[in-house]
Amino acid sequence: MKLLRNVTLAAVVMMQTNSAFADVTSGIKMLEAGNVKGSVEVFQQAYDEGDADGAFYIGRLFELGLGTDKDMVRAAQLFGAAAIKGSAKAQNRLGLMHLNGQFVLEDYERAFELICKAAETGDADGQFNCGMLYKDGKGVAADEAKAVAYWQKAAAQAHVASINLLAQAYKNGAGVNADAEHAAKLFANTAAAGNPLALFELAKAYTHGAGVKKDPVKAYSFANLAATRSMEGAAELRDALRAQLSVEQIKEAQAFSRGWKAKPVQFVQ
Structure with a gap:
């Protein structure tokens, strides 16, 4: 063929x-x-x-x-x-096409069948998307706990989007008990790799002392990094934080941002 x-x-x-x-x-x-x-x-x-x-x-x-x-x-x-x-990559991609009605029938049940079949093979993208289907209740009854379980599997493979969604779940108590400290730890993982959303979330955590000790200097630093990556809302947070800092604190924060270097995402256990 x-x-x-x-x-x-x-x-x-x-x-x-x-x-x-x-x-x-x-x-x-x-x-x-x-x-x-x-x-x-x-x-x-x-x-x-x-x-x-x-x-x-x-x-x-x-x-x-x-x-x-x-x-x-x-x-x-x-x-x-x-x-x-049996290609998990193809199952996931075709499932997404059915989910969005792209050149195939829009069919949530078929999307669930394909995507979650890919997830069961251990495919990280499939696990991420299967979790999203459980979160949104598309093709299957909504179940936030099952969504979290799939994101945990993908996070164990250093899947950035899954780690971020897992962090959001712990932040909001969706499918798991709320745990601001663990949420901040997860965001710190993907923020270290330069993920804009995680950098912004970490900036907010340091701004409000959510799961970490309140620290406007670190908050400014991470908001500054997120802003350079065009993360919506990051520049506004950075500007608001600047008004709270002394000249020396701004110098310290900007030096941190300037010297910051990305590193690979760590596997989440």
């Missing part, structure tokens, strides 16, 4: 490779290096050899219009072929 059809780029019509074994990892490396033709050949062979993700990645090429005309219908077909053969 050839996965690419009617491709405008003649270079990717013929899909033959001399490689004895193909894997999607090498295909991704080729794609990152700008070798679309080579990546498609590898993805095709990987699919032929039983790796369903091969079809997923060719679907992504159609979705993004890389090496071919953008074709969302064809992308959905490829995601469907990959999903049937």
Whole structure:
């Protein structure tokens, strides 16, 4: 079964490779290096050899219009072929398309089936999105505790958005007992990696003393960092905090922001 059809780029019509074994990892490396033709050949062979993700990645090429005309219908077909053969990435992506009614039927139950099937395989994006479905009650009865459970699984894989939502849950007591200290700890994790939302939330925590000791200097520093990342509301908080600080405190806060360096997100246990 050839996965690419009617491709405008003649270079990717013929899909033959001399490689004895193909894997999607090498295909991704080729794609990152700008070798679309080579990546498609590898993805095709990987699919032929039983790796369903091969079809997923060719679907992504159609979705993004890389090496071919953008074709969302064809992308959905490829995601469907990959999903049937067990690709968690394809199940999650096709599920999101059903959730939003993008080139497939808007169908919350189908979205839940696909996304949460991906989650059960351990796919972090699937776990994040499955949690969102439980939170919003789409395709399944709303259950904040189950939402938190899925985000915890994804957070254990250092999934930034899941860590942030887990932090929000602890901050608001949604699905778990409210714990401002733990919420601040989780936000500090993703803030350290430069996540704008987490930087802003940490700034607010230091502003009000929520889960951390009240510290307007640190609050200004983190609001300053969030503002440079265009986080809505961060510049306003920074400006309000500035009025509370002495000249020396502003100097200290700005030096902290200037010397701050991002580091990788830590796994959440």
